[in-house]
Amino acid sequence: MNMKKIICIVMALALCISLFAACGGNGSSTASTGSTSSTAAEGGETTEEGGESSAEGDVIDVLNQTEKMPVSIAVMTGFTQSDSEMEKMLEEKYNIDISLVVLPGWSDGQSQISLLMASDDIPNIMWWWSMDTEYNKWVQAGLLQDVSGYMQKYTNIRDYYDKMDKKTLFYASEADGSIYRIPGDVAEPSCECLWIRQDWLDNLNLKAPTTIEELEEVMRAFTEDDPDGNGQKDTYGLGGDGYDFRSFWPWIQAYDLAHYARFCVDDDGVVTYGPANEGTKKWVGDVAELYAKGYITPNITQDTNRDEEMANGGFGVTYSWCAWNNPDAAPMLSFYSTNPDAKWVPIDMVKGENGVPQEDPATSAAWAYFAITKSAQDPERLFATYDDMCSLENYVERRFGREGEHYEYDENDTYVAIVGPDSEENTSQNIGLKIFDNLFNRKDEGNISNTPETTALFNKSGENSRYAAAHLVEWKDPASFETWTEYSADIETEKDRYLWSVIAGTESIDGWDNYVATLNSLGLEEVLAEANEDYAALQAEMEEYLAAHE
Known part of the structure; x- marks a missing residue:
């Protein structure tokens, strides 16, 4: 669907809403004019209990503000093109003055966030990931604004x-209904799948595997039978991100109640620690045997980057992102630039011992959040402005640019980048596509870069992850899990040390x-005792929330 079609749909929906309001509403309407997409809940009152923000009063017309509002926003390095074309467009549209507060990167970002939140110069909008303990301290210290009322007004x-998933806002909200953290990026229900070199299968006259046993035989052939035909023993069966257990998902999903990090729950509601379960013992043993045989890239036990290794063409199976199916996927573009005759294809997950092939489920909760802080001079206007930036039409423009200038549609109505959001041209020309990335990312029709085939792949992966998702625990507030907060560092350090040692062959x-x-x-026994109590309470709270928000 191209941008013109999206705009038509949005306008049609807006017309339907206005007609409904005129016929059966209270006569109120959105105050915004022009191309703004902000909407207001009818009635003018928040439906949430507790919290400080209010949905009462007139709706702010964010497109017609006479006073310029300064806005400082914390963003991760890589999305920090100061005074870019997109930034200037937003400043003019909303009469704001944007200042980007640049976080240094993944290794030092969280420490910088802590310093900023403890300073006298807190950004008006703060972005973070994880940091559950710190988040609770920020709320208690009054550093974050409750936006639950604003969410009822600007929707x-x-x-x-x-x-997309009603549980996402459940995990973001507090027990009294207040919302201090806004989900920044939430993955699709599952966003990875099994990839294989079709050209290697063809060269060796093999079929795509459907079982773990067949997959392991393909890995052997890819390692020992010269699949690239160069007469050298320079290929491997499986490759993946180094020091990342997700690379071994086909074996993890083969057994029930197995995982590399998360808590599991059985059909009776009993919570266990996945890395200590019998299923994990089995998958780790399987992978260790394959590693010892040389079927897996040796450096997978080190902190290596799979995307960088892709271009070398040295392995034929990997578990990775569905988005690789898009023609503009950077890792695939890099791979094909040096391997033009090769072909990676996604295949169905293979069947293991449990007989239920599953993809790796993502969480309903966001992996990253952002918040309006106490430093905002007009928190309602700031929320209303950012909410308008997140409408379908405005999001597409902010992330992908303008149709005909930064992207176009081909004869199949499929997105084609003229200037790719991740391209060097975007940076060198200071266009600023993907500005504020991870501060709200749409995974619906707003992600126009997904081809219909990629969308179908995402849907299929999500559908094929529900059995696994039902047996994994997702905590609403990990920081309130007191024994885990106390003991998790030591438990996870020993878990990682032992499992990787077994895979590498240095332990048995x-x-x-x-x-x-x-x-x-x-401390694991104490952790599990509390986990089972907390899980029962969490389920009851979720059921109450979902019933209230139907």
């Missing part, structure tokens, strides 16, 4: 998340019982 953000899977005993001595 682009709220409506999007309610449409025969030491499993000692490993579990060590986890228990580090």
Whole structure:
């Protein structure tokens, strides 16, 4: 669907809403004019209990403000093109003056966020990921604004998340209904799938595997039978991001109640720690055997970057993003530039011991959040402005640019970048596409870069992850999980050390019982006792929330 069609749909919906309001509403309407997309809930009152923000009063017309509002926004490095074309467009449209507060990167970003939040110069909009303990301290210290009332009044953000997954805002909200953190980026229900070199399969006259056993035989052939035909032993079966257990998902999903990090729950509601379960012992043993045979890239036990290794063409199976199916996917573009005759294709997940092939489920909660802080001079106007930026039409322009100038549609009505959001041209020309990335990312029709085939792949992956998702625990407030907060660092350090040591062959899977005993001595038994209490309370709270928000 091209931008013109999207605009027509948005206008049609707006017309339907206005007609409804005129016939059966209270006569109120949005105060915004022109191309703004902000909407207001009828009645003018918040439906949430508690919290400080209010949905009462007139709707702010964000497109017709006479006073320029300064706005400072914390963004991760990589999306920091100061005074870019997109930034200037937003400043003129909303009469604001944007200042970007640049976070240094993934390794030092969280420490910089803590320093900023403890300073006298807190950004008006702060972005962060994880940091659950720190977040609770910020709320208690009054550093973040409650936006629950604003969400009832300006509804682009709220409506999007309610449409995609109602549990997302449940995980963002507090027990009294207040909302201090706005979901920044929430993955699709599942966003990865199994990829394989079709050209290698063809060269060796092999079919795509459908079971774990067939996958392991393909890996052997890719390693030992010269799939690229160069007469050298320079290929491997499986490659992946180094020091990332997700690379081994086909074996993890083969067993019930197995995981590399998360808590699991059985059909009776009993919570266990996935990395200490029998299923994990099995998958780790399987992977260790394959690694010892040389079927897996040796440096996978180190902190290496798979995307950089892709261009070398040295492995034929990997578990990675569905978005690789898009023609503008950077890793694939890099790969094909040096391997033009090769072909990666997504295939169905293989069947393991449990007989239920599953993709890796994402969480309903966001992996990153942003908030309006106490430093905002007009928090309602700031929320209303940002909410308008997140409407379908405005989001597409902010992320992908203007149709005909920065992108176009081909004869199949498929997005084609003229200037790619991740391209060097975007940076060198200071266009600023993807400005504020990860401060609200749409995964619906607003993500126009997904081809219909990629959208179908995402949908399929999501559908094929629900059995696994039902057996994984998602905590609403990990920081309130007191024993885990106290013991998790030691438990996870020992977990990572032992599992990677077994895979690398420096320790034996025969030491499993000692490993579990060590986890228990580090506090795992106390953690599981609290986990089972907290999980029961969490389920009751979620059911109450979902019933109230139907």
